[in-house]
Structure formats: structure tokens, C-alpha cells
Amino acid sequence: MAGLPGAEQGSGHEVLFERRGHLGVVTLNRPKAVNALNAGMVAAMLDQLTAWAADDGVATILVQGAGERGLCAGGDIVAIYRDILAGGTQTAAFWQDEYSLNSLIAGYPKPYVAFMDGLVLGGGVGISAHGSLRVVTERTRTGMPETTIGFVPDVGGTWLLAKSPGEGGTHAALTGAHLSGADALFLGLADHYVPSENLSALAVALESETAEAAVVRFSQPAPPSELESQRSWIDPCYASNDAEEILRRLRTLDGDTGGEAAAATIEAKSPTAVKVTLESLRRANGLTLDEALAQEYRVGLRCLAGPDFREGIRAQVVDKDRTPRWKPATLAEVRAADVERFFAPLGDLELNLQPKETDHV
Known part of the structure; x- marks a missing residue:
């Protein structure tokens, strides 16, 4: 527009x-x-x-x-x-x-x-x-x-x-x-x-x-959702809290379901980002939006300090070579302790949401 x-x-x-x-x-x-x-x-x-x-x-x-x-x-x-x-x-x-x-x-x-x-x-x-x-x-x-x-x-x-x-x-x-x-x-x-x-x-x-x-x-009726039609394999494959297990389940599906393509797509992403994303989603369950935003801010600051965020932008947008060099390079190399550090409290640097002055309206 x-x-x-x-x-x-x-x-x-x-x-x-x-x-x-x-x-x-x-x-x-x-x-x-x-x-x-x-x-x-x-x-x-x-x-x-x-x-x-x-x-x-x-x-x-x-x-x-x-x-x-x-x-x-x-x-x-x-x-x-x-x-x-x-x-x-x-x-x-x-x-x-x-x-x-x-x-x-x-x-x-x-x-x-x-x-x-x-x-x-x-x-x-x-x-x-x-x-x-x-x-x-x-x-x-x-x-x-x-x-x-x-x-x-x-x-x-x-x-x-x-x-x-x-x-x-x-x-x-x-x-x-x-x-x-x-x-x-x-x-x-x-x-x-x-x-x-x-x-x-x-x-x-x-x-x-x-x-x-x-x-x-x-408003009009929407066309069918392709994603919804794939729930029969998406739901069981992604129910695990372990990224490697999710990939294993995706790769055991019949070839025409899309599981192998999804696994290959995930495997090309930053291994650290994949594991931290999965953990972030699981932890977001039961949080308020503001609590989730505070969690995302903690994770975001750790991403700023790590190598993959910078490297991912370089590969996709700056140099556009589409060949990021992730560190670590594989999911197996990303340990649970590495993931946990992304969620550690920030102390004085915690997210400070600006007060909303709308309650009286």
C-alpha cells in the first residue's frame, strides 16, 4: 500500500x-x-x-x-x-x-x-x-x-x-x-x-x-492449511525435547511425507540456535508474554555475544554466500550446559519493559 x-x-x-x-x-x-x-x-x-x-x-x-x-x-x-x-x-x-x-x-x-x-x-x-x-x-x-x-x-x-x-x-x-x-x-x-x-x-x-x-x-473462508494437513507426522516427530531425536524421527518417515526435507532443513541451521530455540519453546509454556519476552532478551544478548548470529547474518545478507560456518558445526557438539547458559539471569541487565500508561483508557 x-x-x-x-x-x-x-x-x-x-x-x-x-x-x-x-x-x-x-x-x-x-x-x-x-x-x-x-x-x-x-x-x-x-x-x-x-x-x-x-x-x-x-x-x-x-x-x-x-x-x-x-x-x-x-x-x-x-x-x-x-x-x-x-x-x-x-x-x-x-x-x-x-x-x-x-x-x-x-x-x-x-x-x-x-x-x-x-x-x-x-x-x-x-x-x-x-x-x-x-x-x-x-x-x-x-x-x-x-x-x-x-x-x-x-x-x-x-x-x-x-x-x-x-x-x-x-x-x-x-x-x-x-x-x-x-x-x-x-x-x-x-x-x-x-x-x-x-x-x-x-x-x-x-x-x-x-x-x-x-x-x-x-472476511472470507480461508483455503486449507497445508501445515494442518501434516499434523499426523509433525506432532509425533516434534514431541521430543531433544533435537537429535526429532531429526531421527523425521528421517524414519516415509519419503513422501516431507520428513526428510524437514530434517535436512533443520540440519542446515545453526545447531546452537536449533537447540536453544527448542528449549525456548518448551520453557515458554506457562509463561506470560512479558515473562517470555524477558527470556528471549536473555537469549538474545547471549546470541549477540556468540559467533553464530554474526556468522548467519554475514552468510545470508552481507556476503550472501549462503555457506555459514557454524560453531559448533553439529547438534551433537552442542551440550546441554551450553544451552543452559543462554537462559542464565542477566542481573542488572534484565529486560526493563517500559511501563504502559493505558490502563485508565
């Missing part, structure tokens, strides 16, 4: 804010980067959403992305890579704001409508899937691909995927698979399916109608 005329501007025009009727519109405005989030955009959204929560003239929030490629391809990992080389201090501050924003969205006192059209990855999931009315389309390609770059799902992704039916969330997290809109509905990452050609009309309706009524009016 194109940027909005007459919009208020934030973060060097990289995120736009506009009031239309009783609708507050947030438009991520970095279309050439598929609206990847940077620190300025996150800070601007946090401030504006906090202000709109207390504004009686705003009844509903809409979040969308500029351009035709997607809502948001995630965090700006090139910026993170440069910061890692410089010590990682700016990324830690960015995550403090980003996770505060995720928490604010999850508890937002007004309907929060997210157009999850096109690419919605990583940090894009964080600003959409915690909302109250999450809309996918036939163009949606969503997921948490962090293991591909030696990282672990964050922005509350471990919490969301841990709550998904069966072991679908475990499969999605370990493989980093891109998921369709129907898959997102199945996993609980979205609520409604609207053809992309109807999003503009839905946005107009949100200016004057109640959010729930408008979204329901434009």
Missing part, C-alpha cells in the same frame, strides 16, 4: 501516522527494505501508540506496510550486524524498545488491526500477531526464520508458537519455514482471511465502523 497523504511523519518518514475518522493509521514506510524495522521506527511507534491509547478521538488502530511486498520483513539485521561488530550495545537498546512495543500491542485497550499482507517475518510478527484483529491474505508469507541466521525467535515468537496446536509451532520455529495465511490462522498467529484486493475498502470501513464488525464483514 502506498504511503498516506497528509500523514504525520516519524523517524525520518520511515513510519507514518495519520488520523482518519476515528481510525489511527500506522504505515511502515521503507518499501525498498520491505519495511524492515529499525530503532527509530520502533521508538516512534511506541510513543504514538501510547499517545493514541489515551486519546478518546481514536477508537481503532490499523497497522499496514507501504509498497506491495509486505507488512514487514523483520528487524533491520544489517544494522544489527554492524552493531555486533561494534559491540552490540545499540541492538540491546533496540530490543528493549521493541519488546516494550510488543507488550504494549498485546495489552492494547483498543482494537488493533494488523494487515499481515505479503511478507511478515520476525519483527513483523511482533507488531502484528500480538494484536487483537490480525488479517491475512492470499499473499501472506509469514514466519520466524531466525534459526537460518543463527538466532532464536524473539518479539514474543516463542510464546506465540508454543501455544500453537500440537507441534506445528515447533516445526515452524526449527525449520524457519515461510507460512501461508491459512497456516498462520491454524497456528493462532492470525484471526481473519481477507483477499488483498479488499484491504483498501476494509481500511475505509475502519474509519467509521467498529473494528470487529468491519473485519468480519470483509
Whole structure:
């Protein structure tokens, strides 16, 4: 979607804010980067959403992305890579704001409508899937691909995927698979399916109608979820808490199920990230979102200090040779004690979520 005329501007025009009727519109405005989030955009959204929560003239929030490629391809990992080389201090501050924003969205006192059209990855999931009315389309390609770059799902992704039916969330997290809109509905990452050609009309309706009524009016039945159709082998294979056992089970399946392909995909990821992701998902069970965000922050800071996150970004985005050299190179070499260290308390460096000033609204 194109940027909005007459919009208020934030973060060097990289995120736009506009009031239309009783609708507050947030438009991520970095279309050439598929609206990847940077620190300025996150800070601007946090401030504006906090202000709109207390504004009686705003009844509903809409979040969308500029351009035709997607809502948001995630965090700006090139910026993170440069910061890692410089010590990682700016990324830690960015995550403090980003996770505060995720928490604010999850508890937002007004309907929060997210157009999850096109690419919605990583940090894009964080600003959409915690909302109250999450809309996918036939163009949606969503997921948490962090293991591909030696990282672990964050922005509350471990919490969301841990709550998904069966072991679908475990499969999605370990493989980093891109998921369709129907898959997102199945996993609980979205609520409604609207053809992309109807999003503009839905946005107009949100200016004057109640959010729930408008979204329901434009919603249509979603096509079948391919991921849901694979539960017969996904659930038993991924039920183990041991990554090597999951691979063994996947490789014992009949060749036409997709088990061998899933195993090969997981085996190409960072072994450390795979094991820490699996442990993160298991530990997220029973946590609140804020507790899961605090856990993800601990894990994230340890990833910043380790070799695989930097190497994964280098291989996928900087040099683009697609041949990361993981350390350790195999799952067997990643010991339980190595995984445990990612979850150790941070002391004074623990996540400090910004207080939410929305309870009185």
C-alpha cells in the first residue's frame, strides 16, 4: 500500500501516522527494505501508540506496510550486524524498545488491526500477531526464520508458537519455514482471511465502523492449511525435547511425507540456535508474554555475544554466500550446559519493559 497523504511523519518518514475518522493509521514506510524495522521506527511507534491509547478521538488502530511486498520483513539485521561488530550495545537498546512495543500491542485497550499482507517475518510478527484483529491474505508469507541466521525467535515468537496446536509451532520455529495465511490462522498467529484486493475498502470501513464488525464483514473462508494437513507426522516427530531425536524421527518417515526435507532443513541451521530455540519453546509454556519476552532478551544478548548470529547474518545478507560456518558445526557438539547458559539471569541487565500508561483508557 502506498504511503498516506497528509500523514504525520516519524523517524525520518520511515513510519507514518495519520488520523482518519476515528481510525489511527500506522504505515511502515521503507518499501525498498520491505519495511524492515529499525530503532527509530520502533521508538516512534511506541510513543504514538501510547499517545493514541489515551486519546478518546481514536477508537481503532490499523497497522499496514507501504509498497506491495509486505507488512514487514523483520528487524533491520544489517544494522544489527554492524552493531555486533561494534559491540552490540545499540541492538540491546533496540530490543528493549521493541519488546516494550510488543507488550504494549498485546495489552492494547483498543482494537488493533494488523494487515499481515505479503511478507511478515520476525519483527513483523511482533507488531502484528500480538494484536487483537490480525488479517491475512492470499499473499501472506509469514514466519520466524531466525534459526537460518543463527538466532532464536524473539518479539514474543516463542510464546506465540508454543501455544500453537500440537507441534506445528515447533516445526515452524526449527525449520524457519515461510507460512501461508491459512497456516498462520491454524497456528493462532492470525484471526481473519481477507483477499488483498479488499484491504483498501476494509481500511475505509475502519474509519467509521467498529473494528470487529468491519473485519468480519470483509472476511472470507480461508483455503486449507497445508501445515494442518501434516499434523499426523509433525506432532509425533516434534514431541521430543531433544533435537537429535526429532531429526531421527523425521528421517524414519516415509519419503513422501516431507520428513526428510524437514530434517535436512533443520540440519542446515545453526545447531546452537536449533537447540536453544527448542528449549525456548518448551520453557515458554506457562509463561506470560512479558515473562517470555524477558527470556528471549536473555537469549538474545547471549546470541549477540556468540559467533553464530554474526556468522548467519554475514552468510545470508552481507556476503550472501549462503555457506555459514557454524560453531559448533553439529547438534551433537552442542551440550546441554551450553544451552543452559543462554537462559542464565542477566542481573542488572534484565529486560526493563517500559511501563504502559493505558490502563485508565
